[in-house]
Each structure stands twice: as structure tokens, then as C-alpha cells.
Amino acid sequence: MRRLRIAYRMAALIVWLILCVGAFYIAAPFTRRNPVPPRFLAGVATIAGVRVRRIGSISAPRAVLLANHLSWLDIPLLAGTTGSVFVAHDGLAGNRALKWLCDMNDTVFIARSRRSTVAHQVDQVREALDAARVLTVFPEGTTNDGTALLPIKSALLSALDTTDAGTAIHPVALSYGDATQEIAWVGNEPGATNFFNVLGRGKPIDATVTILPALTGEALNGRKAIAEATRDALTKAMAGW
Template sequence: MKPASNITDLARLQRIAPLGWVLIACRIVLLLASVVTCVALYYLFAPFTSANPIPRLFLRLVAAVAGLRLRTVGKHPGPRAFFLANHVSWLDIPAIAGVTGSAFVAHDGLAAIGPLRWLCAMNDTVFIARHDRRSVAAQVRLVREALHDTGALTIFPEGTTGEGTRLLPFKSSLLSAIDADIEHVPIQPVWLDYGPQVADISWVGSEPGLGNAMRILARWRPIPLTIHFLAPLVGEERTDRKAIARAARARIEAAMHET
């Protein structure tokens, strides 16, 4: 007998209409074409620049193909910044990167997936070990290198995706790599606002990644996303990683309640 979770996953896929599968197929073809084209362009540009523009182009294409319609509110402070954002969906990554050119700080568990690690490396992703305090110095070095190469880094302090209508606790341990002596880089909270459609977009519970991706790619309606660049943290708000986590969460939560 099949596990209950597998039966549930199959039921979700069966709810996708035939035209939805047609749309999925078309989008997958476009995504594969984007991968092939952008990988070739990446290696073509690589010898001539340390700030390769192709990962940002690729992620903008991913966002567009997936149906995202992006709008930004506020300004980010300059070419170098740390962004601390709420996390709702895998769509968050192409959205932020496409708008800012940001790289990402991710848990090192993702590094075990070969093709994903390869693609992430092209966008200067920094893989950190959350519970290995001995590696903090190495993580700070990697963060600085990524900042030099891309100009911006994004961290999702919740550590996982949430439902989008409220924030999960921010894990200050995820901020250990920016807690050392990076004093001159702005730290800016970012609220990713999917509006009233957030419940349909969020990736929560036991839903597998592939099932979520199929469900998103089967949507005919565009997905509106407003990226709110909130005021950067200042003074005592950024004295240490715990203060950073508290202040960033409070800033995003306040913005959510204002709408």
C-alpha cells in the first residue's frame, strides 16, 4: 500500500487541468532553453569580468517564465548591502536576485545536491553550517568574497518558508556570518508581499518541492509580488546578530501590519 503522503501528492497533481499540464510543458521548455543559453553566456563572460551579469539575467528569466509580475517599493541603499527577507516560496530567490543582483546565504544541506550546487555557485551562493561555530571565520571570509563579487547578499532568517501572512521566528544563528566586523555594509529588511494570493503561492507543510513547482507553473493567472525595501538598520539595531534579528523582524512585521 502506498504511503498516505504519496497518495496526497498524487491527488494534488491530478487536480491540475489538462491545459495546466500544457502550460507546465511550455514553461519547462522555456526554462531549459534559458539554462542552456545562460550557462553558455556565463562561461563566455567569465574571463572578462568578476561581476558576471548572466546569473541575474537568468533569474529574471526564471521569474518571468514562472509568471511573476514584480513591483518594488522603497530603495535599497547602494551597490553593497545585506538583505534580510521573509521567506514564502522558491519564487523569492529569482525575484530578489532579478531585481538586485543579490547572491544568497544558504544552509549547506543544499550543497549536497550536485546540479543545484553548480547553479548556485554561478550566483556566488554562500553555503553555511548553522551549528558549526568553528566555521564562523571561514563563513565571514566567504561572505566578504561574495559581497566583492556580487555587491549584495540575501539571508532568509526564518530558515524555512512560511505561510506569508505572519512571520516565523528569526534565527539569529543564520546571521553569524554577518555578525563579525562587517560594519560598513547596510543591513536592510525586505518584505516580500504576494498580496491576497499568498496562500496559493506559499510552500508550507508537507508539500514536496516538485509538487509545489508544478502547481505554480500550472497557474494561468500572473503572480503579483511587491518587494518592499524597508529602512536599513542603524545604531543599536545592528550591534550583534540577536539585535539584528529582532530589529529586522520588527521592521518587516510593522510593514505587514500597515497594509
């Protein structure tokens, strides 16, 4: 049955991809922010067996979401529920097929290890916010197993130091309920193995996207303050699971 589920879901994903790619190019000349990629990603989560619940709301027309990171499913969940684009490590751009899909959703690729690129990163973040209005950063820099947060890397937040006052910064807590430890992508597990483990599950995955209150006051005084406030908010949210 597991193999049948994987085969069925893979076939559904391929058909869904073909339909959405066609729709993307049809819509492209008529819109600045193409509406197809978030809908495609939401469909990916549904085909993978995810049932999504969203708690909370974004408090401004433009927002940066700072989310804990557990799985590749985080991206379909957040895109589907918020319409977000994402910040990704520029190493991912080396995979042509993956970069092609990421570019469709206006992904911002950054060189995290080179401080000389910060000014360019600021411009990229502003352009992404202008186009999509919502952008997600995973400030841990990698996935974790869901039991605790990894250290928040404040360097990843350097571009947020100069976001304007009209941009809300929201910590976002992601949970997959009882399935969290099983679907978390950690350690040396190959990406393909994790992908097929998710597709082969028989039980639905109950996911929750909790948009926590926007940071205010001293929590916005630079990247280190943002990192500390985000860690505190996410830790408290995770303690209630």
C-alpha cells in the same frame, strides 16, 4: 490547460537555461561577478508568470538583505531586482545539479549547526559581498505561509556582527499578493509539487519586493539586536498587506 501551461513553461525554462549557460561561460573570463545569473533568475520569474514591483532602494554600495521567506520564487525575485547572491544551508550542496546552478550565482553555503565554522562563514560573507555587493539571508531559516513570521534565527546572522561600517543591512518584505497562500512552500509539500503548482497557474502572480530602511544605531549592536530589529520591521510591513 494546466498541463499545457506547465509543458510550455518547462520548455521555455529549458531553452532559457541553455542560452544563459552558454552566455555565462562566454562572459566568465572577462568579469569577476558574472552578470548572467541574475538575468537568468529574473527570466525564470517572468516565465513562471510573475509580475514584479520593487519599492525602496539600497542605501549603500554594499548591502545585506534580510528577507522573509515564502517560496523558491523569492530567489528569482531578489536576484532579478537587486542582483543579490544568497546564503544557503550546506545541505543543498548535496544535490549536484542544484549546487552547480547555485555556484554560478556565487551562493554562500554555510553549516548553520556548527559554531566552529563561524570564522569561515565571516570570510565567505565578505568574499560574496566583495564580488556581488549585495547578499541575501533568509533569517527564518525556512519558508512560511505568509500569515506571520517564523522566529528569526539570530545564529544565522552571526557573520554580520563583523561586517564593516560601509555595509547597509536592510530588512526586505516579500509579498505575492492574493497568490501568497497558494504558492507558499510550507509543511511537507514536495518541492517538485510546489514548482509545478506555480508553473500551472493561469493567473499572473503580482509580487512586491519592499526594501525597508537600513538598520541603524542600537539595531546594529550584535546579531540578537539585528534579529529583533528585523523582526519588528518585517512584522510592521506585513501588517499593512
